[in-house]
Amino acid sequence: MSQAPSRLKVMKLEELLRRDVWDVDEERHIEVLKQEGLPLKALQLLCPMGCYSMAGERLLMSYEGCVECGTCRVLSKPEQIRWEFPRSGRGIQYRYT
Amino acid sequence: MAKGGGLFNLSKFDVVVVGAGPSGSTAAYLLAKAGFKVLLLERGRGAGSKLLWGGKAYAEPLRKVWPELDKEAPIHRWVTKERISIVWGERALTLEYKLGRKVAFTSPLPELAGWMAKKAESAGALLLDEVPVDEIVVKEGRAVGVRSGNDFVSADVVIDAEGANRILLEKLGLADRPSPYDMALGVKEVLSLDPRLIEERFGLERDEGLSWLILGDITAGIPGGGFVYTMRETIGIGLVLNIGHAAVAAEKGILRDHVSRLVEGLRTHPYFRNYWREADVIEYGGRMTIEGGLRFVPKRLYSNGLLVVGDAAGMLVNTGYTIRGVDTAVTSARLAAEAIIEARDRGGFTEENLRAYEEKVRESYIYRDLVEHSGIAEIFDDPFFFSKVPSLATRAASKLFEADYGEPSLLEAIKRSAEEEEISLLRLMLKVGRVVRRI
Ligand SMILES: Cc1cc2nc3c(=O)[nH]c(=O)nc-3n(C[C@H](O)[C@H](O)[C@H](O)COP(=O)(O)OP(=O)(O)OC[C@H]3O[C@@H](n4cnc5c(N)ncnc54)[C@H](O)[C@@H]3O)c2cc1C
Ligand code: SF4
Numbered sequence: 001m002s003q004a005p006s007r008l009k010v011m012k013l014e015e016l017l018r019r020d021v022w023d024v025d026e027e028r029h030i031e032v033l034k035q036e037g038l039p040l041k042a043l044q045l046l047c048p049m050g051c052y053s054m055a056g057e058r059l060l061m062s063y064e065g066c067v068e069c070g071t072c073r074v075l076s077k078p079e080q081i082r083w084e085f086p087r088s089g090r091g092i093q094y095r096y097t
Numbered sequence: 098m099a100k101g102g103g104l105f106n107l108s109k110f111d112v113v114v115v116g117a118g119p120s121g122s123t124a125a126y127l128l129a130k131a132g133f134k135v136l137l138l139e140r141g142r143g144a145g146s147k148l149l150w151g152g153k154a155y156a157e158p159l160r161k162v163w164p165e166l167d168k169e170a171p172i173h174r175w176v177t178k179e180r181i182s183i184v185w186g187e188r189a190l191t192l193e194y195k196l197g198r199k200v201a202f203t204s205p206l207p208e209l210a211g212w213m214a215k216k217a218e219s220a221g222a223l224l225l226d227e228v229p230v231d232e233i234v235v236k237e238g239r240a241v242g243v244r245s246g247n248d249f250v251s252a253d254v255v256i257d258a259e260g261a262n263r264i265l266l267e268k269l270g271l272a273d274r275p276s277p278y279d280m281a282l283g284v285k286e287v288l289s290l291d292p293r294l295i296e297e298r299f300g301l302e303r304d305e306g307l308s309w310l311i312l313g314d315i316t317a318g319i320p321g322g323g324f325v326y327t328m329r330e331t332i333g334i335g336l337v338l339n340i341g342h343a344a345v346a347a348e349k350g351i352l353r354d355h356v357s358r359l360v361e362g363l364r365t366h367p368y369f370r371n372y373w374r375e376a377d378v379i380e381y382g383g384r385m386t387i388e389g390g391l392r393f394v395p396k397r398l399y400s401n402g403l404l405v406v407g408d409a410a411g412m413l414v415n416t417g418y419t420i421r422g423v424d425t426a427v428t429s430a431r432l433a434a435e436a437i438i439e440a441r442d443r444g445g446f447t448e449e450n451l452r453a454y455e456e457k458v459r460e461s462y463i464y465r466d467l468v469e470h471s472g473i474a475e476i477f478d479d480p481f482f483f484s485k486v487p488s489l490a491t492r493a494a495s496k497l498f499e500a501d502y503g504e505p506s507l508l509e510a511i512k513r514s515a516e517e518e519e520i521s522l523l524r525l526m527l528k529v530g531r532v533v534r535r536i
Contacts, residue, residue, distance in 0.1 A: 007377065008370050010361045016286070016381040023142070042344035045355050048284045048383030068147060069383045070262040074277045075344055085264075089142035089227030096205045096287040096331055096380050097149035 013050045017065055025090035030063045030072070031082040038080050046071055067092040110136040112437065113243050113252040114222075115230045115265065117144035119423045120407025121258030122213035123162055123430035129222040131438050136250060137214070137222050138243065140229035144214030145207035149285055149384040151420060152326030152333045153201045153308050154209065158424035162431055163216060171212050172202040173329040174306025178299065180325075181418065182368075184313035185491035189368040203306045203326050205287075205333075209423070233257065233265050233403065240402035254402055254437055254446045258430065261387050261408040271405070272395045278341030279389025281321060281415075284356050285335030286364060288376035292330045298372045299327060310418055313487040315363050317352055319343045320483045322418070323363050325372075332373055336360055337420070339388055357381070386420060387413045390471040398458060399451040404437070406430045412458070414466040425463045432457040481528065489518050489525070 030051075032038070040059055043052040049065040052072070061081075068091055073083040085091070112128050114121045117139035125137040141147040153176055160166045177199075182191040218224050232244045233255050242251035259265050261280070266272040292303075299307045311323035321338040336359055346352035363369060364378075387393045387408060394411035398404065406412065407426035414421045436454035440446050458464055489511075496510035505513070515522050 008365050010365055013357045016357055019378055019380050039344050039348050042347040045347045046343055048356055067382050070385045071282050074275055074280050085229050093146050094149055094207050097382055
């Protein structure tokens, strides 16, 4: 059996994120308001950009890599996560998708 | 770009369209062409910069709006081959169909939507990007314009073309926040590859493309599937997963890996990886789509001074094996534009006069398909199809093709595999029969 070329090694999410272009808004557009009742594992595994992570018991949300897909929005209630679009033109800049 | 209100507050438009996706640009194009003063607002930097899809659009509904489509649009490849694979571990079972004519084409959505927005501009619509609309303003039961920050612009008609993430419609109380079971998450990688290699590997001519759907354990048992689309010099690969089911799988510990790992699993899968072994990943991302069928369609697509088109109106047909959202978005916007033109000729954009839009939609192929495929949601709700059926099919194929001694018949292979999987053949036949009737 021949070895798969290095390009065919599984890439970590951080490596994949390096392929993308954002113009990050200085203002946070998504914020966890109330952690209680949120599906913590689902948010961590399903946010395609890995914006959700745990610091001990606390759910952290880093909005910088967000692609505004809305998945965390449909997995939460308005009182749990404040969800808005980034301001004018900011955020992900898709090119070839 | 509107800063500080000057431009916005000076002018009044006949029509304001929110969102320069396929539906918004279609409506803006047709209405500008019919002599309306149209403002097209887009939150992203340039039309298309927020869009990601699988990759193929059906051409005929688009030609109805732009007869010049084949010559002018950024068509990367005409789909001449359709493949469906069922994958289980290293095993795979594939069906390929060679099309007899040009029905659908591939293109990156940022590029295709960019072209549609340009058409709207060239017809005379004013496109302003980097303008996120915060609110559709309603006064005395009638939409009178839109607000972005401190800017307000008034219009006789507002068209909501904001897409599946329909925050404005929810704010108006015309739609609820959707159930996660009615939505799917698409996660995609774009691979860059020499066009000659694409053509050699997939057996394609220069302007020909392939559309490939994949079922099986690549979704880790979550209802959904995978896709591969060849563009001119890129290949789009990805997965579409039902969000409700995926969330339950994550919470229960059935799904342990991050979704990006599943897409990487597809890219590096022994059955697929040699098609693109030299390819670099040049982009990665996600976007949400609709799986709820009719459940996602708002109770009404019109009210006083307001029409809802495209994804925001649930005008997307998800059959379980293919997503048709762009041609349906364009068609619904065309019907909306027709209704608005007729309403003008009848003296006003009242609820009464705009109702024709909904009637047109009900008579169109979109509605027929939505009704026909609404049972698909039920199939999505049944994990049986996403775990048992693929493993059974590949097991049966392995009995057929990996027989060291003896030659089992197809029926024998299916029967024996069903026994091993502990599936009753009768139950299987009933279920498959039900799906086939729906599809
Ligand atoms: C993973 C995936 C795969 C798909 N594959 C296919 C496929 O192969 N074939 C197919 O036909 N369809 C496919 N679709 C569906 C298709 O992409 C959509 O149906 C189509 O894009 C809908 O067009 P639209 O104009 O209604 O909405 P959108 O394309 O979503 O456009 C909405 C626009 O409005 C803008 N906007 C939103 N809110 C605001 C606001 N408040 N203010 C200003 N602007 C705003 C957005 O930035 C966006 O540009 C797929 C979708 C996904 C997610
Ligand atoms: S909107 Fe999508 S990309 Fe952004 S944080 Fe939520 S899940 Fe992640």
